[in-house]
Amino acid sequence: MMDRRDFLATSLALSAGATLAQTGARLTRIVVPFAPGGVQDILARSMSTELGAALGQTVIVENRPGAGGTVGTAYVAKSAPDSGTMVLAAASHNISGSLYTKLPYSPQKDFAPMAHIGTAGYVLMIHPDVPAKTAAEFIRYAKANPGKMNYATAGVGSATHLSMAYFNGLAGIDLVHLPLKATGEAINEVISGRAQAVIAASIGALAFAKDSRIRLIGVTSPKRSRYLPDVPTIAESGLSGYQFDSWFGLLGPAGTPAAEISRVNAAMGKLLKDPVILERLDKQGIEPQAMSNADFGRLLATDYERMANVVKASGAKVE
Template identity: 40%
Template structure:
């Protein structure tokens, strides 16, 4: 009898072991949490990925928007979810920023997640209202130094990638500009076009119609290589500010404690999805640069981003909420 009980217990242990769970993973729908409202870049990329992942995995990957508190509500929901691979999250640069912007966020970006893979980098473009008498980054710096504190730059809010890109630009050049935060990128862009603010860093897809129509003047893109959508616009480094790189990023993560076999399976699935030419084109058309990684590389990348943003936010004296 004891042999029978022992064998049964061993069978149960094997059945519920991480290896056994991952062998038939996924066996039910997967929830992909987006920490922001529908319609933004993080949400759009999540929906592009979820459709292809559903096809490849044979189970539905359902996007769930958990917006609020600058992304903290959604990130916390992922951090506290059961680590079984059935709740995943879309990570973004906001994950690395918020730990330095908020006194309490309900999660640790370095300890509470199991990174799966980077997906893409999201460059910004530096634009000015055409009424500003500058046509290059060098001329902008010279104008700002000659008119300290007279230039206003907009962003979609304190700590947003546009805001931090401008703060980095200020730090690297020694110029003085006034930050005007808005409740979203749309209102900020409207005021930039109207001339109520003079310049702004913004994602390429949101900026392109205004640049192409001549309503705004593009001076530079903020990554190492020129954008295929703006081939005639130099990088900030090409424009004279060597080493300047500022971009957002997107990736996929799971709660800490998720079995490594599941992390590896999802890493392979994400890579396969993004490698599909149709998916690649959709992401590139959004102004993104494909950047895949191993789980270990993504983990190390997040750690560097947390440290870099902490330094930038402290140096810029951005208030903690």
Template identity: 40%
Template sequence: MTTRRNAFIRRAVLCIAVLAAAATPRSAQALDYPVRPIQVIVPLAAGGPGDILMRVVADKMGELLGQRVIIENRPGAGSNVGFGAAARSTPDGYTLLLGLAPLTINPSLFKSVPYDPIKDFVPISRIATFPLVITTHPSIPAKTLPELIAYIRSKPGEMNYGSSGLGSTPHLAGVLMDKVAQTKMVHVPYNGVPAAMTDLITNRIQIVFAGPPIALPFLKEGKIKAFAVASPERSATVPDVPTTVEAGLPGFEIATWYGLLAPAGTPSEIVEKLHATLGQVLGDPAIKQRLLDLGADAAFDARPSLFADYIARDIPYWRELVQSSGARID
């Protein structure tokens, strides 16, 4: 009986040891994290506003975490290349993703995408937003947004607006405006908003829904006019431009957002540490000013779950606009 009891005890102790061994590396990993450089996949080409924004944030994160935070640019296929690479990464906290609006737009726009925006990622927090500004050529005879809408309505199918391509936020902004303001504009896709802005300045097209980084220089030079910013509150980047609600067009809110995500399965302790670090970064006045200089408004979600909720709401919002636009990429 004693021998059998001792054998049972030995097996129980062995089981406990095995379970402890299995659990310890994960807990220790989270406790010591990070012990080596962290990589952030940016699904954009180097040098653009989103890339520069992430580099500013990454440098400060690296200082606080005691490890370098390295940017890896993975552009292509409307950001799907970078999204897919991040979704397939090891969930250990050493590969993160700069998420942006196409993360939630593309599943409705493309026939297939190499990721699921809900199942494949753990949201950490938003970083910033680029609210879109309704801009026109100075020759448009309107001084207020209601006057602009009336002018567009008087010329159904004659007013052209430019965008950075099918399914982009500037394209869907035009779709939303047609819906909310009961206008009828013609979409002209370009290879980037800067190209559309060039044609706006030369009056080849009449309207562009542009982010502040692109619009601001031309606004200051008087080469374009701004009627409203499509955000709930005025943007610190263009404080003198009223919101669409203030300007008389409620229901028209649209912006490009940027946020940090990790692959699904990343330990919650690591996610919480990254979230807290990001909060410190975005609370730094110098970082806020750097983002403002880039035309972005800093945005931080008090809990990762709030960013998750934001993404969950974003998917059906964009789906409806994509379906209304008729855009589809196979």
């Protein structure tokens, strides 16, 4: 059964589509391949209105969650190149290419890089009942209690999943995976005590920096985050060599006209100079970075290889 929030969201989307059809105006659709309230959803909604203004058209955000983000991503891959449909993608986009043995699309070949938005680190968060204040102490406790602790994620194949699977593999520990639909849900599982750990993007972790119900013990970036300067890196606090971060950007279907790619890229470049947008990104723990679609394409190719190595090191695989 559709709940009230889903009903309202669907009604608004249908209403917007009907109005646009009547006026002949063009609709741009940003597909978020995860549930409402997650990292990509918050980011997409924080700038959709301004992006629409920069493009001179209406932009709607549509959630299509499922299978670690691959359902919504496949939808965009199969959309018409001139449909105005894009996916707000992140690290999980490239992760899926190595994590899943079968995908209904190619993360590299079936998408056109439209606009890079920025990057974000992740944070290891644990329930305060776990007797650990550093990554090293957490690893020691996990080794003393194999198979007795859960880690929550935004779903199989998500960045929250692979970042923790990678952590487990490097540390040689055995935590049980508890897949959910969004980062917010995963954090709530740790707060409730039903799970003991989660690695969440900064956007999902910053609000809990001073919350006694959850403890932040390490950031995944190679150096300390300017958003959480008192939290050490995981590498410096107990797991040498560990590093994980994510890019965020808009991808369209392969074959998207060059003029449309340039138009979206220019609009995003304009937004990333807007003090209002920059303040929102700062609050989400995202370091903004505009780049050409060609540079974004090169970043995607390099990141694909990097994530393939991370997946291999994690030992994670989805049939």
